[in-house]
Amino acid sequence: GPGGSPHVHAGFDAVLLAQPAVPAQSLLADSALNSPLSDALGHVATAPCWTLMLAYPQAVRPGLTTLGPQWNAARSTHHRIAWLARESSKPGRNVIERWTVQASPAWSAEHLEDDAVRVQAKLIRAFAEVTGIHAEPAHAATRRWRYAQTTQPLGRSHLWDAARGLGACGDWCLGHRLEDAFLSGLELALAVA
Ligand SMILES: Cc1cc2nc3c(=O)[nH]c(=O)nc-3n(C[C@H](O)[C@H](O)[C@H](O)COP(=O)(O)OP(=O)(O)OC[C@H]3O[C@@H](n4cnc5c(N)ncnc54)[C@H](O)[C@@H]3O)c2cc1C
Numbered sequence: 001g002p003g004g005s006p007h008v009h010a011g012f013d014a015v016l017l018a019q020p021a022v023p024a025q026s027l028l029a030d031s032a033l034n035s036p037l038s039d040a041l042g043h044v045a046t047a048p049c050w051t052l053m054l055a056y057p058q059a060v061r062p063g064l065t066t067l068g069p070q071w072n073a074a075r076s077t078h079h080r081i082a083w084l085a086r087e088s089s090k091p092g093r094n095v096i097e098r099w100t101v102q103a104s105p106a107w108s109a110e111h112l113e114d115d116a117v118r119v120q121a122k123l124i125r126a127f128a129e130v131t132g133i134h135a136e137p138a139h140a141a142t143r144r145w146r147y148a149q150t151t152q153p154l155g156r157s158h159l160w161d162a163a164r165g166l167g168a169c170g171d172w173c174l175g176h177r178l179e180d181a182f183l184s185g186l187e188l189a190l191a192v193a
Pocket of ligand 1: 024
């Protein structure tokens, strides 16, 4: 607000946090609420994931449908890369040759604070080693997902502190997939209702 004072909102029946466990925990720590949710959130652990996205519009030519390998997705044992998938092979997608490359949790953690331009160059080199695609991508983007994959889930579907009207949900409650996130949000909503 004006003068740097916080704008105070009030009158809510409940507050539900739908964010990664670490920021949820620090938000609670900054509050004076002293909720037992904070302790529970401390048991959750997540790993980061540097992700590279590549596009090769120049590869779309008559009689030439794909660049590089015949496979469309793979788990990789390359020290930098854990997973890669050809986006253009997925149902209903644009035909332009596109790949999503996920760095391994260990490599992502080791290079978490590295410059994104350097990370991108390293991942493009690793991508070429894994796929044999050495063409220059027309488009490349890199994104750091700091809380990408749950390594230690909460072990229950949601957190709900009825006394304080405070809840938390997210994939990290049960695992690391969209389905886990969906079920967590649904269970929390049912608990509140
Ligand atoms: C690269 C990648 C690929 C994936 N691929 C798949 C896949 O193919 N299939 C699959 O099932 N799952 C996949 N996942 C996992 C899936 O994306 C997650 O399981 C799902 O998005 C989790 O939903 P969520 O609502 O728990 O958290 P999120 O979708 O992460 O939402 C949390 C929200 O909280 C916000 N937030 C963070 N901090 C704060 C703060 N301090 N204040 C306010 N807001 C904040 C974030 O901006 C975000 O919008 C993938 C994840 C990544 C990173």
